[in-house]
Amino acid sequence: MRLGLHALGIGTGAQRGVIDAVAAAAESNGFATLWSGEHVVMVDKSASRYPYADDGQIAVPAVADWLDPMIGLSFAAAATSTIGIATGVLLLPEHNPVLVAKQAATLDRMSGGRLTLGVGVGWSKEEFDALGVPFARRGARTDEYVAAIRALWSDDVASFDGEFVRFDSVRVNPKPVRDRRVPIVVGGNSDAALRRVAGWGDGWYGFNLAGVDEVGERIGVLRDLCREKARHLNELRLAVALREVEPSDVAALAALGVDELVLVEAPPEDPSAAVEWVATVARLWMPAVR
Template sequence: MRVGLHALGIGDGARPEIVRAVARAAEAHGFGRLWVGEHVVMVDTPVSRYPYSDDGRIAVPADADWLDPLLTLAFAAAVTDRIGLATGVLLLPEHNPVVVAKQAATLDVLSAGRFTLGVGIGWSADEFTALGVPFAGRGRRTEEYLAAIRTLWRQDTATFEGEFTRFSEVRVNPKPVRDRRIPVVMGGNGDAALRRAATVADGWYGFNLSAAEAVERAAVLAGHRAERNRPADDFGVAVALTDGDPELLPGLARAGVTEVVVVAAPPATPDEATRWVAGLADRWLTPARA
């Protein structure tokens, strides 16, 4: 069982000295990946319900600093050597897929192949409006953008024709390090997200789930994978828990979970942040390795 850490990019975790301290300490203590999420804009009074809490509200204040995830991970890559790096998640339909292909491959090259592209379809209608992107059809847009991005990674001279994007005989370099591929993880807890993960992704990231919910969702996901002949040995299942307890790890592993992601906010100084990561490692990594 791998243990990841989702702690950077927001509030105190958006400050460069904290990003540096947490990234280095997480690598030194053996965390598997650093995850960073995204919102391009926040609003004081959202029209959309946040899907990952019981009350429909996101816990992050609208006026908090929230760093761009790809730039944050590039900074983390520069101060580390081994730890994995993942967007958790990039809201793909809000972006130009040609630009994302370029940025993701650049980060993969600069990190020597440590990057995982986690994507989601988004939930905030306010955010889509601010960016001038239609909220409706964002699931289809996400799937098409992934196909376009993979085409750009795979082909020297790439051509793509879709509903939302098209290009002809373009070159986008560099290419990803690992056989022109970057693993893609699909976020989202609903049935449509699980079907989408099993169909177009290399893994799934479930967020703010109880352990019981994670087991149930993993079982549904396994059914979708079986229908599509997607074996478990090349498909990652990562979950961030609301009732995080290391004693739950064996049961989650039996359910097919391959990574538990610890979601927490770091303290305000580098020394405190370093000790904080060490405490998380003591709590989570020893049981995970048992």
């Protein structure tokens, strides 16, 4: 079992000094991955339901700083040398997939092959409206974008003719470090998200799950969906973040097949305090995962 840290990019975790301090301290204390999520815009009053809270409301205030994860993670990568970096998640249907392919391959190259591209379909209609992207069929758009991105990574001269994206005989360089692939994990807890994991994902990022029982139930569904696709659950990277979790839960999560437990925390705003904060989190959790 590995330990990930989802602490960068929002609020106090959006400050340059804190990013440098947390990233370096997380690496030195044995964390496996630094995760950073995305919202391009927030609104003061949203009519869209946030799917990761019982009351349907996101806890992050609309006025909080929220960095672009590709840019924020580039600073985390520059402050470290071995720890993984991951978008958790990039809202893929809101982006041009050709640009995402370029940006992700660039970050992967500059970090020495440490990037995991976590993607989701999004939940805020207001955000899609602000970007001029249709909210309807965002799942189908995501599926197609992933196929297009992988073609751009793998082929020297790439062509794609889909419903949402088309290009003909184009070159996008650089290529990702590891066999021209960046692992793509799917964020989301719904059956639809798990179908994407089973269909084309390299892994799953289950976010803000209620507890170990829900993790087990969702992995059970994913196992059945993988079987339908002639895939095995062991092929996938399984990372989860829980609303309430204790070190004593680690053994049960490992038994379910979870590869990485991601701790969602907010660092202190003082970079020097952030170093000790990471060390304190590590002292609590590392004995449980080793």
